[in-house]
Amino acid sequence: MTGSGVTSTVAATPEADTDPRTLLDRALAREPTTRRPLWINRQAGRYLPEYRKLREQHSFKELAGSADLAAEVTLQPIRRFPLDAAIIFADIMSPLPALGIDFDFAPGPVVAEPIRSAADVAALPDADVAEPAPEVIEAIGLVRRELPEDTALLGFCGAPWTLAAYLVEGRGIKDFPLLRAFAAAEPQALERLLARLSRLMADYLIRQGQAGADAVQIFDSWAGLLPRAAWQRLVRPHLESMLVTVGDAGIKRILFVNNAPHLVEAYAELPAEALAVDWRIDLRALQDRHGHRRAVQGNLDPAILTAGPEPTRTAANTLLNQVHARGHIVNLGHGLLPNTPVESVAALVETVRREEH
Numbered sequence: 001m002t003g004s005g006v007t008s009t010v011a012a013t014p015e016a017d018t019d020p021r022t023l024l025d026r027a028l029a030r031e032p033t034t035r036r037p038l039w040i041n042r043q044a045g046r047y048l049p050e051y052r053k054l055r056e057q058h059s060f061k062e063l064a065g066s067a068d069l070a071a072e073v074t075l076q077p078i079r080r081f082p083l084d085a086a087i088i089f090a091d092i093m094s095p096l097p098a099l100g101i102d103f104d105f106a107p108g109p110v111v112a113e114p115i116r117s118a119a120d121v122a123a124l125p126d127a128d129v130a131e132p133a134p135e136v137i138e139a140i141g142l143v144r145r146e147l148p149e150d151t152a153l154l155g156f157c158g159a160p161w162t163l164a165a166y167l168v169e170g171r172g173i174k175d176f177p178l179l180r181a182f183a184a185a186e187p188q189a190l191e192r193l194l195a196r197l198s199r200l201m202a203d204y205l206i207r208q209g210q211a212g213a214d215a216v217q218i219f220d221s222w223a224g225l226l227p228r229a230a231w232q233r234l235v236r237p238h239l240e241s242m243l244v245t246v247g248d249a250g251i252k253r254i255l256f257v258n259n260a261p262h263l264v265e266a267y268a269e270l271p272a273e274a275l276a277v278d279w280r281i282d283l284r285a286l287q288d289r290h291g292h293r294r295a296v297q298g299n300l301d302p303a304i305l306t307a308g309p310e311p312t313r314t315a316a317n318t319l320l321n322q323v324h325a326r327g328h329i330v331n332l333g334h335g336l337l338p339n340t341p342v343e344s345v346a347a348l349v350e351t352v353r354r355e356e357h
């Protein structure tokens, strides 16, 4: 392609300079911006020396469980790099104690008593009594007060299916066979579990918005485990109802679909302001098909950043040249890897910000 279409979409408008909204807000609305916003999945965490230092004194559960520490970790990457959004430091498991779920991290989530039967699902508390992750809601308030005004704050949650994956399987293992067996043997129980998670996550995301999050990202990290027909029948209705409830509350939604090439078109039909995809997906082709009504987010391969600043710059420039600026939020196609040099993150930030004019 020629670069001409790309440049014409980033033309600055006089209004853009006085617009109090963040770049992320405007990109979510698919309005022209002076440059594309950038934030990075897992931008806080183990690749940062200042995070590793805190981890010498506190377990991950302690860091995520304390509003003060979580706020501090959320702000660490923002102090180091001029990113356009902070994402609250928590885990997709954080709201699950509200359902009486006990878990640990080793290093991924390990559930003490996995949900393996209709009776296990029926035993989950049904009344919406418990407040999901009050420490996360408090941390959002703390970060909001510290964050520069032009930096957006993102909340997040796991999609019902991805949470169910950990709850049924008990931990993250390849292809989640117990989960797929449960979906075949107990489809009604699975649906009841998904419905319960969908309600809890909608409530949780709305609370995050009310506490000061500008938008929320829904991580469907294990989206791709079922074939399309089973996904449509069992999973989609519960994901959709969560998205509708959150959207009706006025909260902007970034829907991340990971490792599910056979479902990307179906995800593009779901109600969300932006669709985020992993690095396997051709982002420009996705934008050509859906960019008139969805912002797109992504999608550099996180492994490229582990190769150093030069490959990072090259890959970032290729992405910027291929994808139209309007309605594009730059990010990786999945989380930063722990062995990423901070210099690669700096190179990515610099490359994206150079586009400004």
Ligand code: CP3
Binding pocket: 040, 041, 042, 043, 044, 045, 046, 055, 060, 087, 088, 089, 090, 091, 092, 093, 105, 107, 108, 109, 156, 172, 219, 221, 258, 335
């Ligand atoms: O970007 C940020 O700063 C937000 C932090 C964040 C964490 N988990 C912190 C974390 C986010 C957005 C998550 C989401 C999450 N957690 C997902 C969805 C995104 C994805 O990666 O697909 C999933 C599947 C989980 C479950 C989970 N938690 C796993 C698989 C692991 C271990 C492996 C890993 O990537 O570290 C965790 C633990 C976890 N969550 C850590 C962090 C920083 C590592 C804790 C540590 O040892 O310091």
